[in-house]
Amino acid sequence: MxxxxxxxxxxxxxxxxxxxxxxxxxxxxxxxxxxxxxxxxxxxxxxxxxxxxxxxxxxxxxxxxxxxxxxxxxxxxxxxxxxxxxxxxxxxxxxxxxxxxxxxxxxxxxxxxxxxxxxxxxxxxxxxxxxxxxxxxxxxxxxxxxxxxxxxxxxxxxxxxxxxxxxxxxxFDIDGDVSLRKYLTLGRGESSLADELEKIELPKGMTIGYRSSMPHIEIKLFARGYLAISQLDKIEAQIRFLLGNAIVADEKVSLAAEIHELMLSAGLSLSVAESCTGGMIASQLIDFSGSSSYLHHGLVTYSNESKVKVLGVKPETLDDHGAVSIATVEEMAKGARAILDSDFALATSGIAGPTGGTEDKPVGTVAIALATKGAVYSQMIKLPRRSRDLVRSLSTAVAFDMLRRELLGEAVIVDYESIGRFKK
Structure with a gap:
């Protein structure tokens, strides 16, 4: 048909x-x-x-x-x-x-x-x-x-x-002889993904496709015919082995959708404090019905004054390290989590551009922290030569991936091929 x-x-x-x-x-x-x-x-x-x-x-x-x-x-x-x-x-x-x-x-x-x-x-x-x-x-x-x-x-x-x-x-007779699996990736370009996956010998009737939807690349694994469908698990295992940390969700259109499902299943709570992402983290979550069951609050603390008065960031932290720093974003996350004793809190602070960068902290520098009840994880990423919107959306995705990995019991901080990171 x-x-x-x-x-x-x-x-x-x-x-x-x-x-x-x-x-x-x-x-x-x-x-x-x-x-x-x-x-x-x-x-x-x-x-x-x-x-x-x-x-x-x-x-x-x-x-x-x-x-x-x-x-x-x-x-x-x-x-x-x-x-x-x-x-x-x-x-x-x-x-x-x-x-x-x-x-x-x-x-x-x-x-x-x-x-x-x-x-x-x-x-x-x-x-x-x-x-x-x-x-x-x-x-x-x-x-x-x-x-x-x-x-x-x-x-x-x-x-x-x-x-x-x-x-x-x-x-029409629908024999169900077509199957599709989708994998959401983060931190690798389309050509890099394609070069890696070309190593796989695909059976007849199976193809791999790519869809760019920044900050993600979606990989689509098509199987046409029962013989190809029977090989899906085998090929999927090879894809996961080759791409490793780059795969961040299955059958999801965004990482926000993955976080929404994980948070609902876990029955845990989340607070968010955002500077450079400007509410993007919270906004993507509240697109989904039921997010009120885990999202305590989303605070856009854009000015230094709001970071101090709302989140409890120490003035000397801002003076010594600046608003875009590991020290500041960790205090932002701890302050956001403490307000309602949330299980988790995410915080971002960065320079989205196109102006505002310095030699030490150029445009595209973003600090991200995840606070839990027992620890704080943080990193400073480099996103040079990206648009303002892409800096914000990539930062949001990395923040979501930190939370996703914590929820799954995996290492929170990982390297992404196309996203640089300042070493502590």
Whole structure:
């Protein structure tokens, strides 16, 4: 079975919005053992939509079409599909009644333009949208089934999970002969990782891919076919042996996601004191529901005065060592942990740039500390020639990795190939 996706919308094509639907869809289908083999993005132009529907329907078995089902003049998916099929748009009475009931139930007057959302190609099968005003529909054209969904992310995702996957399984034999494993790495570049992993002799049907999402590189291990899938554990063991400390998480999009899961499982608490990272550590954690169960507080103590008055950093420490120093960041971490007697505290202080560096402490110098109830671990890393954003995100990732390693009972401080470290 050949699965493809067509994404519609001028704002997507022009880069005005990021198409998060497409990435989520490909990942979700891969979890079902179905590989999305092609994705096309097309603007809100009728002739282009008709052309791409006709072209891809001769090549694919099933195509998910995302977007263009709204009530405005630039929502053209239904009309384009009718033209591609050579048939008329017909009012779907069931959806019209659903629309009228929805507006009445919500105490709103339905605009005339909303009636457009009940117009479907004559041969279309209506697909329910339980959370929006645009129904989906499915049409058979040439070789392919085209399955239409609205572009609103929460509507789209619910329809994929509740209707599209079952539609695929109903119409096609899914033998689950594709498997994907993902490894998140830190501290090594893509070319360095590739040079190392080229030493592995991969079985037929298996490939290794790379995705740069700084500060991480994600390694993707694809296996197609049962023979390749049976070799996954063996190849994974070789990858782990070759990369060692560079692998920081499995099947996670970020280290924050790994920390969130580990902290929930451990039932322990965390406080954070940030200077150069400016709240990035805390912000990444609170992206996840349930983080309030372990995150006590996140303090952005940017000025020296706040480090002294809020965290209890000694003025003489700042005078003798400076704000960006092991001594200061250790006192920051101990002070943050002591406020609510947290199990752990992370602290950062650095020079993110592009100005502010000195000969002794150039731009990209960052001190990071992890305080526990029994010890304090700290290091000063070097991140030269990185942008301000990358200095902050790399520092956040290293801080997370220190905590991750402590939670797993491993050495907290390790060397990273592409991240320098000041020796104590």
């Amino acid at each position: 050949k699965l493809e996706m067509i994404c519609t919308g001028e704002e997507v094509l022009a880069g005005q919005i990021v198409d998060t639907n497409a990435a989520w869809f490909a990942s979700t289908m891969m979890e079902q053992g179905i590989e999305c083999q092609r994705r096309v993005t097309v603007g809100d132009r009728l002739e282009d939509l008709v052309a791409v529907f006709q072209e891809r329907s001769n090549e694919a078995d099933i195509i998910l079409v995302n977007g263009g089902l709204g009530p405005t003049s630039d929502d053209l998916s239904s009309e384009a599909m009718a033209l591609a099929k050579g048939e008329s748009l017909i009012e779907n009475r069931e959806w019209k009644e659903r629309l009228e009931a929805w507006f009445a139930r919500n105490g709103r007057v339905m605009a005339v333009s909303n009636l457009k959302q009940a117009l479907l190609p004559e041969s279309a099968i209506m697909i329910d949208n339980p959370v929006g005003t645009a129904c989906g529909f499915a049409v058979k054209l040439n070789r392919a089934w085209l399955f239409f969904t609205p572009g609103v992310p929460f509507e789209f995702k619910q329809m994929v999970k509740e209707q599209f996957i079952s539609f695929v399984k109903q119409h």
